[in-house]
Amino acid sequence: MSLKEADILQALDAVKLPDGSSLATSGRMSGIAITDGKVICAITIEAKDAGIMEPVRAAAEARIRALPGVKQALVGLTADKAPAGTAPPRPAAAAPRATTRPAALPGVKHIVAVASGKGGVGKSTTSCNLALGFAALGLKVGILDADIYGPSQPRLFGLRGKPRQIGPRMLEPLERYGVKVMSIGFLVDEDAAMIWRGPMVISAITQMLREVAWGELDVLVVDLPPGTGDAQLTMAQQTPLSGAVIVSTPQDLALIDARRGIAMFQKVDVPLFGVIENMSSFCCPNCGHISPIFGHGGARAEAERHNVPFLGEVPLDMNIRATSDEGRPIVATEPDSPHAQIYKGIAATVWAALDTGASVRAAPRIVIE
Numbered sequence: 001m002s003l004k005e006a007d008i009l010q011a012l013d014a015v016k017l018p019d020g021s022s023l024a025t026s027g028r029m030s031g032i033a034i035t036d037g038k039v040i041c042a043i044t045i046e047a048k049d050a051g052i053m054e055p056v057r058a059a060a061e062a063r064i065r066a067l068p069g070v071k072q073a074l075v076g077l078t079a080d081k082a083p084a085g086t087a088p089p090r091p092a093a094a095a096p097r098a099t100t101r102p103a104a105l106p107g108v109k110h111i112v113a114v115a116s117g118k119g120g121v122g123k124s125t126t127s128c129n130l131a132l133g134f135a136a137l138g139l140k141v142g143i144l145d146a147d148i149y150g151p152s153q154p155r156l157f158g159l160r161g162k163p164r165q166i167g168p169r170m171l172e173p174l175e176r177y178g179v180k181v182m183s184i185g186f187l188v189d190e191d192a193a194m195i196w197r198g199p200m201v202i203s204a205i206t207q208m209l210r211e212v213a214w215g216e217l218d219v220l221v222v223d224l225p226p227g228t229g230d231a232q233l234t235m236a237q238q239t240p241l242s243g244a245v246i247v248s249t250p251q252d253l254a255l256i257d258a259r260r261g262i263a264m265f266q267k268v269d270v271p272l273f274g275v276i277e278n279m280s281s282f283c284c285p286n287c288g289h290i291s292p293i294f295g296h297g298g299a300r301a302e303a304e305r306h307n308v309p310f311l312g313e314v315p316l317d318m319n320i321r322a323t324s325d326e327g328r329p330i331v332a333t334e335p336d337s338p339h340a341q342i343y344k345g346i347a348a349t350v351w352a353a354l355d356t357g358a359s360v361r362a363a364p365r366i367v368i369e
């Protein structure tokens with residue numbers, strides 16, 4: 001039997017809102033997506049009702065999961081109802097400042113976020129190779145692909161399987177090259193457009209963080225969605241991060257966004273391990289000539305300006321791109337190559353800081369508008 005939206009709504013008829021009415025007919029259900037027995041949808045709420053609506057969300061998820069033919073169910077709360085038509089989502093209100101640290105993830109020693117001010121700078125490629133760099137140090141490593149708008153870790157790791165469900169709620173991460181991997185890309189098709197709005201993104205990512213059987217890990221790398229909007233800020237607040245790394249290309253436009261990234265983590269008191277300059281220069285494979293296509297050294301200067309460590313330069317290299325696209329990341333498949341050594345060096349620097357707590361300090365506060 002192939003599942004239809006009507007089947008989902010029928011199942012939700014028995015789920016009651018706090019006022020006793022049916023969730024199915026409340027007009028609150030949106031974004032119902034059904035692929036291969038995986039159901040993802042959202043309940044629209046008022047932001048202030050997040051607490052009282054959580055049991056409704058959990059009940060809805062349990063009902064959907066119990067339907068014949070459903071393998072996985074993910075129900076999020078969204079407080080930002082988009083208007084009909086194609087109007088862009090309105091910007092969400094500024095995230096409230098966290099007053100308490102988010103709860104630690106049992107068994108996971110450190111969580112390191114990899115962020116970028118904008119897309120396309122190589123954040124996912126860097127996250128993948130950084131995670132493999134940690135693994136090369138003999139550490140137990142996981143990677144959470146929180147880039148929900150464009151999950152690329154399945155492709156980068158060459159993974160296509162589906163996570164196995166353990167018990168009523170937990171998912172088992174997939175594993176490749178000694179790294180445990182979880183991505184929304186395992187649950188929905190890579191090219192399925194993710195049109196989720198801020199609060200729903202946060203809800204989905206929190207679930208992927210907390211309802212995955214990571215086991216014992218030394219480091220969990222989190223590949224954040226690009227940008228410095230409200231969703232990213234809230235994630236930085238709600239994830240028990242040991243610290244963050246920012247990836248930027250060297251040109252001025254990217255650096256403006258990187259600066260916003262630095263400010264974002266400082267705003268929520270998440271320590272910054274440093275900035276990585278990606279696509280730093282291009283070495284011609286034919287003649288060996290080095291061209292600074294996007295300029296060179298901009299990220300280092302930016303890091304110094306803000307008193308944040310500079311972690312290293314990764315060149316623009318055909319082999320990095322090719323191995324990434326083929327699901328054979330360079331640190332795993334060409335571990336002795338010069339580029340793999342760069343990623344491994346960065347991983348060693350970050351681990352030294354994590355292990356000794358040396359840079360787990362709040363960077364000096366700056367205000368950038």
Ligand code: ADP
Nearest residue numbers: 119120121122123124125315316317320321324
């Ligand atoms: P983001 O996560 O920031 O959107 P990706 O990691 O997906 O960026 O990288 C975007 C594209 O750039 C991909 O095709 C990737 O293979 C390529 N890329 C990333 N870093 C490098 C690099 N250092 N050299 C060559 N290509 C790179």
